[in-house]
Amino acid sequence: MANGNLLGAYLKNRRTKLDPVLFGLSGSRRRTPGLRREEVAQRANISTTWYTWLEQGRGGNPSADVLDRIARALTLTGIEREHLFLVGLGRQPGVRYHGSDPITPRLQRLLDALTWSPAIVRTPTWDVVAWNRAAAVVLTDYGALPPDQRNILRMIFSDPRIRSAQPEWEAVARFVVGSFRIDAARAGADAEIMPLVEELCRSSPEFASMWRENDVQTHGEGVKRLNHPVMGPITLEYSAFAVDGRPDLSLIVYNPATPGDQRLIENLMQARPALAAE
Template sequence: MATDANRLGDYLKTRRTKLDPTSFGFSTRRRRTPGLRREEVAQRANISPTWYTWLEQGRGGNASADVLDRIARALMLTEVEREHLFLIGLGRPPEVHYRGGDGFTPRLQRLLDAMPYSPAIVRTATWEVIAWNRAAAVVLTDYGTLPPGQRNILRMIFLNPHVREIQFDWESVARGVVAAFRVDAARGGADREVAPLVEELCTKSPDFARMWRENDVQLRGDGVKRLRHPVLGTIALEYSSFAIDGRPDLGMVVYTPTTGADRDAIRSLVEPGPGIVGGMDWARSSTR
């Protein structure tokens, strides 16, 4: 049974005993217990066998993030197991490895599609939109008509005159976007990945350059977004942001109609009747 006094050691021991020595080229002769030996884990992690033994025994002191990362690789830990190792070993999660859109599953797409009248998107830590439902295409932007590199929310806000025009209080919206983007990029381990985008926007948009220099940070977990939609007119959407479990570099944003009338209006674009054909045309024009 794991004890509070040696949670790290207990966890390391249980993880190594679950591994098959033959998978790593180690002999199974003269083994009294299952799994890898301590010295074999230490060898794979390139650390001292004595110190690794002390870590399991609860007398090795605090291991660095680098050592824990090497042990995690040596023990073939999953992302969730690696996070748990850092939480009990250092009291904090590990640094996030930015993965972009890798690993997006059909299950997530089905979740988006299950909200037919609520525009919903999944974005990366660099604010690239990598998935959306039909409601998002007809109300926000038809992302499918854009090359992948142009599906970036910041590029749309600062470089697309039409997107700027349909926002209520564009200045406030843009400031909030920049401040939240800065937080998401840092949390998602994407500082290096966003550098070219930031340089591009600073060059092309004096407004972005000004707001970026202010170094503001802000969380945008929920709120109300108002749009001047060319087909629906003025529309208000409550937005909520959700973390995707196991993927701190991805986030889901769902926009919910605030009234039944707004919901019915969106439905008229998602499921157009014989006389309603403007939804997708508007969405395409909004990206040009």
């Protein structure tokens, strides 16, 4: 650390925290804890000399491929791999989309605490994976849909009810397509979205035209207006948040824009039976 060798210090730290027994190696007669340098090098398929130089700060800048192999050799987590690239190359690693694990109970409790504000959690491919009761009542009863139908893009272009609720449907659709495109690209999910894109291109000429335009948007914050079948016109202010530690998830919160909008939501939720967030 004294000479600024952040990469070497981090590699040594991670290496010494590994249990040799877990890798089928003997844990006896070791002067220091963890794996030996030559063991890490062998697992990473690089020379022991090269790995030793990296720890000593004499190896120059390693390639992304070398760092990736070292990350696997050291069984780094996603955030540890990201830090390895930041100290080794000064940038984040290339994205690798692995799909989304279920949300934690704590995140669901956060959604449920937003009593009058519809809130959802979605993936980079715009699948809704969690929601609160306000979202089920005001937006869509996601629990009544099969999991593979809880995709915002598919609902916008395939569900007449969703379309009729948008007073400015074309503007909303263009915004969704542009945001969807950039989110999928950032997550490295281009291959994963292609079946959905091809399906919508076949079923919706409007989607096909918008997709060919290659526009991109950012889904940060804005205003959403709805023609609700029960409440009538209602305005919501939305904000999108990254879920820390879960780059595959985004939290979208829709706050009533005015006290009158909140009263409409309160009245509707009190009149409707409970809709569970499944």
